[in-house]
Amino acid sequence: MQVFILETSVFSGEVKYLQVIDENGNADPARFPNDIDDAKIAEMYKNMLYARAFDAKVLSLQRQGRAVTYAPLLGEEATQIGSASAMRKDDLFVPAFRQHGVYIVRGIPLEYMFIYWRGYEEGNAYPKNVGGTPIAVPVATQMPHAAGLAFAQRYAGKDAVVVAYVGDGGTSEGDFYEAMNFAGVWRAPLVIIIENNEWAISVPRKNQTASQTLAQKAFAAGIPCVQVDGNDVVAVYKATKEAIENAKYGPTVIECMTYRMGIHTTADDPTKYRPDADVEIWKARDPILRIRKYLEAKGLWNDELDKKTLDEHAKAIDAAVEKAEQFKEDPTVMFKHVYSFVPQVLQNELDDALKNNFWQGEEGGE
């Protein structure tokens, strides 16, 4: 339906789409980023494998009752690894709850992630130099933090840029719009990655918004935007890199078109709402497969290298799991991190709990 045909146009927008390496591993030379070499692509490839191996490990731990409810990243490796690989040393990231690949690239010691997924706050107490905020479970609530964090970088005279992640579902929350709007007004050094995996639990992208793209939501905040093939690690890298370089002039929104190939979380049953055939289509677009093809065609990768890499990852992951399992819970710690001091009321509650061994006896427990 056309409306207001005769009126003068005061705004029109256009969303561009970027793909560099297609499903078959063919690179588009015109779009190939000039600051990237094959070594970097191989490194990103390895990190995608690493992220997938980590994912599989937590899933198997969860199935054995050794991890809590977990949101796997399967299928979304390129979006996470490509964007995180474009970050500079001092840049900061603000994840949602599925961005395990970003943590891996940023160098969080893996045992912290395993402690987190065992269900302990101590998993969030990783070294400061990792430069990220903890997982934010309430959808999109992390986005205003990202805008404020970006403001604080500028305020302190730093040139660090904040890269924030939100899902397609998350773009429906007020916090998402408010964060974009603040960042736009402040021209804050912020890059927003919309990890559009087509699903928000059971709700498909098309029912999330009547908007044709998610990227175009940036227009309303006066922010430049782009849509990229989120399963093409090089395209994601390129778009993020450009946005980071541009961050001194203000924020950018990057919509990465990817796909949640697995379950929403370990508590979810997608057969209730999604035909398996849909997933099959996306298997052909697997972000890892196409880079493997690209590297193999150039003679830079083979089965032997693949096996060696997988073995290395498996060893590192197993070592981290072992470390994490050595972590011993200490319930007194809960009382010491509520405020910068321990108020009397809390101290009394702690004393009482200690006197009673936290009521962990015959009649108590779970």
Place this chain on the structure above:
Amino acid sequence: MQINMVTALNSALELGMRENENVVLLGEDIGRDGGVFRVTDGLMDKFGEKRVIDTPLAESGIMGTAIGMAIGGLHPVPEAQFAGFMFLGFSQLVNHAARYRSRSRSTIQLPMVVRTPVSGGVRTLEHHSESPETYYAHMGGLIVVEPSTPYDAKGLMIKALRMNDPVIFLEPTKLYRLFKQEVPDEAYEVPIGKASVVREGSALTIVTYGTMVPVVKDVVAKKNLDAEIIDLRTINPLDEDAILASVKKTGRVVIAHEASLSFGVGAEISARIAEKAIFELDAPIVRVGSPSMPYPFPGYEKFYVPNALKVSQAIDKVMEA
């Protein structure tokens, strides 16, 4: 039929929708998926997408549009997927749902039932185990109910769907499938604003609700105590009469809830007893609750959520005083 709380709620919603064509359900994943706990399972097939609405992911939008629907003559049942996420719609509930009636001198009424799973003990991620009753009860203008049995869940839901007020309907996750109970197939009401005496006794009064009800019942059974157990069922408006009547009979009181102790429902009850029946008491009141801090990650919850031993000890303390 013997059914659990999930089935009881599902049945109540279905009956409510059949009874009143203006009842519509809205929320995240409540339709096609049937809700993450399956409380609304099958209702989209039965009533169509017009009455069972899978919304975009936005709690302020869910609560706010539900208010608009109620103003427009519907009886919406908005769902927050977990109580921790209902806080994103908190402004709509406390700034509008709680006040529309008083601000319009009842010319505008908001018949709506806001559903959300509450409380912990089931090893979930952060924000999935909140016990937020105090926030909603404190305001005034919002009815707050929290059943602890399948029978009460169904009866309270039917009643809520027939009222002309905004009802915050808190469903303890841990009790959803904990046990089954004989529940009539047809519609019946459980009164709102009336506590239930789940066990009569004269040695002491234990006031509780939600996840702590089965814990308290177990402890009392094991101790072979002549305790009177009151399940509030409705938190606001509080059934003060039922509490005071029991206190006058027993002279000893334990109040147990899962929410943290400070400024909680237990504090309110304890204050009312102190104001109106302090000379009836033979011992100081003892409250049982969680420590005064946010709900921890699942690894620590067993040290946080009050358990049978803690309740048992509180009872001993009151009995020995």
